[in-house]
Amino acid sequence: MTPKQIRLAAIGGGLAFLALAAAIALTALEDNIVFFRSPSELAAQPAAIGEAIRIGGLVREGSVTRDGLRADFAVTDLAHDINVSYEGMLPDLFRDGQGVVAEGRFDASGRFVADTVLAKHDETYMPPEVAEALEKSGKYSSGYKPSHPGDAK
């Protein structure tokens, strides 16, 4: 092949490859994004049953009950609550009043069945979504200023 043909073939092949890669990436992205909704947002506009979403807020004081492997608790932004159930081992930092994020789906009874529950590294840190949800609910003082927790990495 002449250099010109090679260049054309390379450019053509490269573009086709990029188009394919972009198609795969965008499809994957469309299928796999998960929206974050606060309890108040969900109260105003409930999520579809079975739709994967993330919720977040504080674990309502005194709401945690355990039965075998199953834990039930309420996540609150102090204006609205969501009842969550989770089967498995809760993270180390999970406790009353702690900011948590849970990923999962609503079942037909209106209970949020979590696949994962995240609580962060230390008790002074609050996930940004949760801090924002709490501010929006208007029940939490906006003076929330975390001290500097240890930074990993």
Place this chain on the structure above:
Amino acid sequence: MIVELGHFILVLALSVALVQAIAPLYLMRASRDLSRNAALGVAQRAALLQFVLVLLAFGALTYAFVRSDFSLAVVFANSHVAKPLIYKIAGVWGNHEGSMLLWVLIVAAYGAAYARFGRVQDGFAARVLIVQGWLGVAFLAFLLFTSNPFARLIPVPFSGQGLTPILQDPALAAHPPLLYAGYVGFSMAYAFALAALTGRAEDAAENWAKRMRPWILTAWIFLTLGIALGSYWAYYELGWGGFWFWDPVENASIMPWLAGTALLHSALVAEKRDTLKRWTLLLAIITFALSLSGTFLVRSGVLTSVHAFANDPERGLFILAILAGFTLVGFILYGLRLPQLAPDRAFQPVSREGLLLANNIFLATATVTVFLGTIYPLILDALGGGKISVGAPYFNAVFAPLTIPFALLLPLGPLLNWRQGHLQPLQSRLVLAAAAAALVTLGMVLTRGASVMVVALFAAALWLLFGAGLDMAQRLAPYRHRLVRFWALPAGAFSAPLAHAGLAVMLLGILAATQWREEIVVAATPGQQMEIAGISLRYDGLRDVDGPNYSAEQARLTYLSGPHSGAHLFPERRFYEAERSQTTEAAITTDLTGHLYAVVGEPSGDKRVLRVWYHPYVAFIWLGALLMALGGSFALATRLRRSA
């Protein structure tokens, strides 16, 4: 006193960095060789001095941590008297300010190493040091103006808040320094690219690609080890045995790694074949820009991740300015200089260059897809589209189909000649390698069963492994009859086969560990038996144990069957008094063929939640990374010996 001295020395270091960044420019403009040597001399001395000063400042901060000087805000917030010495020292970089000081120290160290060990003394070397000088200026200014590690607290608190318990682990001593040595090392790629782009016509003979390679190899080796160690740390510390989370901060480290891997290979082509030079220069700039964005993502707290920590927006803005500044300067110089660069030499698609180009296309695509998944949530949020997260399913869905053709093409590259290669002479051996891969895959399918994608990935990884073996055999062929001569082979001959085999081993480990993982969760009473992966275990109960600065509940599990029969596992839940925080310490039996991984959870009535996993071949993941780093080290060793 030491603290004030440290602060003062840091300010001094900034002034020296300014001299390193500016003075040689003036001297060089004064034209002609004499002043050019003067420029290099100034840059070299400034680089060495800057390193010594930053090292002293770092020593002062370490001293403050070891002495638990709580008059320092950073020591107060991240240390405690009742903490083992190793964590007091490692705690220096277990926080934002200290880790940025470590970053600056490593920037200065690379500059000083180049000033001291760079062999060719010319204007190019001076320009590299000028760029490093500017980096020193930017990050020292960032440190002093937004993240001063020497800031005092008044009144002095009586006791510190302690270090986040999850960080109180020996890995903290090594993971951040390794990772930073990798990230920051790519600043050398940037400096070399800028030095090449600002050279005059008569400097065209400067072989920048050749001079750049040992430095990017060094950075790449460190980054590989740093990421692997981080992954292993997360695996045993976070308590559920995941080794990679596609967490934005992990993505921030994998992007420069992917781009850096591409850069290593394209710089090879640029050096040996005088082609792909323009692409290599661009890639060098992009790789460092990705390192900087990594710093931005981690340090600004814009992302939600397990590593996210509440942070000051001012800092994020400052780093964003640094990122934008250096990237823009790089791109502008590149754009201005591009038309004047000599055209690339042509090559046939079936050649080593052709395959290396394919490697670069795959790696660049992988980088872009990670970038997309990482910043898409940020962009959507900024546009008011709602808060989303892009999780592992996206990355898995993209990486799996990308990996297959990548692994299939990869072994052919080293087997082909430069310029125009021929596969016919190797045909029978390649068929043999493919048949072996197919056979083993068939065996796997018959015994385990798996999805089409997994089967394809498994076969591709095996083909890669056997291909690397074939490559090794080809290199050894001339020595067939004189095995002694094996040791006379330059270490560089082992580098590519080792690194490529490392990737194959890692892929196999990932596949096995994710596809055939077993898990049981039980609420157990003492004496209860459980079964996982054909192994019987008995839960014996709990007892209280005390560590240096924590108290723990320790469970005991006993193997009732298998080669470990009679041995115990002791998973713990630790409670750290000073930090009022708790961690889960997994107990892991580390066999090469699989890890048994046990965790003790919270009480549930009078029972105790236990979680046990079996992770088959999971060690292959990190062994693969070690092999890759070893391959890189061989390449580096040859390079250093040859040019010594």
